[in-house]
Amino acid sequence: MRTHYCGLVDEALIDQTITLCGWVDGRRDHGGVVFLDLRDHEGIVQVVVDPDTEAAFATAVEVGYEFCLRVQGKVRARVSVNDKMKTGRVEVLASEVEVLNAARDLPFALHENPNEDMRLTYRYLDLRRPEMQRMMRTRIRLVQALRRRLDAAGFQDIETPILTKATPEGARDYLVPSRVHEGEFYALPQSPQLFKQILMMAGFDRYYQIARCFRDEDLRADRQPEFTQLDMEFAFVEEADVQNYVETMIRDVFAEVVDAKLEAPFPRMTWHEAMRRFGSDKPDLRIALELVDIAEAVKHVEFKVFAGPANDPNGRVAALCVPGGAELSRKQIDELAAHAAKHGAKGLAWMKVDNAQGGLEGVSSPVAKFLDDKALAGILEATRAADGDLLLFGAGAWGAVSDFMGALRLKVGKDRGLVENSWKPLWVTDFPMFEHDAEAGRFVALHHPFTAPKVDDEAALKADPHNAVSRGYDMVLNGAEIGGGSIRIHRPDMQNAVFELLGIGPEEAEAKFGFLLKALKLGAPPHGGIAFGIDRIAALMAGTESIRDVIAFPKTTSAQDLMTDAPSPVSAAQLDELHVRVAPSASDD
Known part of the structure; x- marks a missing residue:
């Protein structure tokens, strides 16, 4: 033609x-x-x-x-x-x-900027736009470049099941009712995690898959109910073996696809250091601002908002110095406080430094009256604040303060034009093994329950789970976690110990993970791996903040496909075949 x-x-x-x-x-x-x-x-x-x-x-x-x-x-x-x-x-x-x-009655012109619902409803028109073509082709080149390198390095592309077994950890599963097994359900995989571990136990040594994954969770710009990841697993490896290979691969792929030169080697930072300095386990190093702990300077003051957390081993008092920020109006500072509140802050104290050498007379702050000269001198020394700077303070529980001050750091950096135009990768390592869920009264796995702890002794792990450190690692680029992995548990006794700490009893473990526990008893090798978010990497390469721009047919933030009008009702006959009934919602009562 x-x-x-x-x-x-x-x-x-x-x-x-x-x-x-x-x-x-x-x-x-x-x-x-x-x-x-x-x-x-x-x-x-x-x-x-x-x-x-x-x-x-x-x-x-x-x-x-x-x-x-x-x-x-x-x-x-x-x-x-x-x-x-x-x-x-x-x-x-x-x-x-x-x-x-012919094309009649177009809903929008391709050079216009319609709202996202309109774009997704008429996705075939949206995808004709040169900018969308560019972004989708960036994604295509990314996947091609990854496949070439993995195939050449001897990785084996093996498909794992889409219809599988429901898991108890992580996000909610998408469930698929079985027609032939009445009352029973498959689950769509949140990742191929257990299958790739089984492949290592089966002797395939190096596996990869461009895998489709599904999670029924609340959505954001960087989340979708179905997404694509590059899944990898290695046998007979330690952390450095995995990290060194995939770091070289990512560096080469960025050079090929977008002509970007990533530094070598990537910096490495522990989880605790990342949270302390940046308030995030995926810090954006393009922003030079850092959080500073000032607990030592305010332990003695009578201001309980500061002194309480400063004297609490689990508390934190942190400051963020905004260069030139004293020029901000009260309204602008209130907007920063509202942003911090959205991320868990109960309040946001602030101080404008007019004359750093002038003592308490040289600063403007609602909290200055609660401080003395010693506290102020300690704060100014710790933050290295200069004339014209603005100090923002967070006080409370260590994790909560880290979270909202980290979010504040990002907002200030973007609002003030402090984001460097560069690529800033790093490895974040030594994650906590567990988080304690106070509401549920139990531990939950920070990564997943198959991540190995650094301590190689079950009794030692059980003795101090609060301080247990995992052999997990994340690759972060410009504030986005693009890959996450770990060395896996390869001994049944350790896996059972982790299940026990997570509140998964022997019967539940056998019912849900019996095949894994059986395989671990039959010569399972040490192994580890990593998974990379194809959608996130493609979005970074294409220069867009939303992964929906690099997915051909994405869902909305309410998990709808506006083009096909999915999800949608099905007939009573189809439900009968599946032995399913739709119960009325509480709002229908």
């Missing part, structure tokens, strides 16, 4: 007759001559239709924006060169113009 792509027509084709197919990106009628901008996925070329070709001209006069056309004509040099177009030195003098399909 066509001989060439629109965006690849160049001077080498001058005087040749070619056939193009594409969409009308624009039409202009100049003195009886019709100019069409014809677009396909490679770009745009100008087509000229003059009255001498009567049939072609008659058709060209009637075509409109986004009409789908087939054009035949001869390539010639353009009189007026357009250096802004890749094809700007040539044009096609049409001899035939055929309408393959």
Whole structure:
């Protein structure tokens, strides 16, 4: 149907007759001559239709924006060169113009910026836009580059099941009722975690898969109910073996796909250091601001908001110094306080430094009256605040303060233009093995229950689970966790000890993980791995903050597909086949 792509027509084709197919990106009628901008996925070329070709001209006069056309004509040099177009030195003098399909009543023009619901409802139009084509092709090149390297390195691409068993940890599962096993359900995989571990036990040594995964969780710009990850597993490895290989792979892929040079080696930082300095386990190192602990400076003051956490082993008093921030109005500071509150702050104290050498007379702050000269001197020394700076304070439980001060750091950095235009990768290591869920009254795994602890003794792990450190590691880039992995538990006694600490009793462990426990008793090798978020990496490469821009058919933040109108009701007959009844919601009572 066509001989060439629109965006690849160049001077080498001058005087040749070619056939193009594409969409009308624009039409202009100049003195009886019709100019069409014809677009396909490679770009745009100008087509000229003059009255001498009567049939072609008659058709060209009637075509409109986004009409789908087939054009035949001869390539010639353009009189007026357009250096802004890749094809700007040539044009096609049409001899035939055929309408393959008309476009009527378009909901939006491709050069407009419709709201996201409109874009997702008419996703096929949205994806025609050159910017969306660019971002999707970035994702395609990313996956191709990863596959080439993994295939060449001897990794084996093995598919794991989509219909599998429900798991008790992490996000909620998507459940699929079984027609032939009445009352029983499959679960869609949140990851291929257990299968890839089984593959290591089966002797495949190095595995990878571009895996589709599913999680029924609350959504954000960087979350989707179904997503894609590069899943990898290695046998007979320790942390450095996994990290060194995948770091080189990621560095090479970024260089190939977006011509980005990532530093070598990536910096390494423990989880505790990341939380202390940046208030995040995925710190954005492009922002130079850091949190500073000031507990020692305020332990003695009578201001209980500061002194209480400062004297509590589980408390924290932290400060963030905003260079030049004294210029902020009270309204702007209140907006920062509201942002901190959204992330768990009960309040936000602040101080403007007018004259760092002037003692309490040299600062402006609602809390200055609660401080003395010793406390102020300690705060200014710890934060290295200078004249014209603004200090923001957080006090309370260590984790809560770290979280909301970390969120505040990001907002201040972005609002004040303090985000460096660069790539800043790092490894975050030594995560806590467990978090204590006060509401549930039990421990939960920070990564997943198959991550090995650093202590290689079950009794020692059980004796002090609060301070247990895992052999987990995350790769972070520009404030986004792009990959997470760990060395796995490969001995049944240790796996049972972890299950016990997580409140998973022997019967439950056998019912849900009996196949894994059995495999661990039959010569399971030491092994570890990592999974990379393809959607997140592609979004970073494409320069967009939303992974929806690099997913061909994403869901909304309420997990809907607006184009196909999914999810949607099914017939009573289908439900009967599956032995399922839909109960009325509480709001229907």
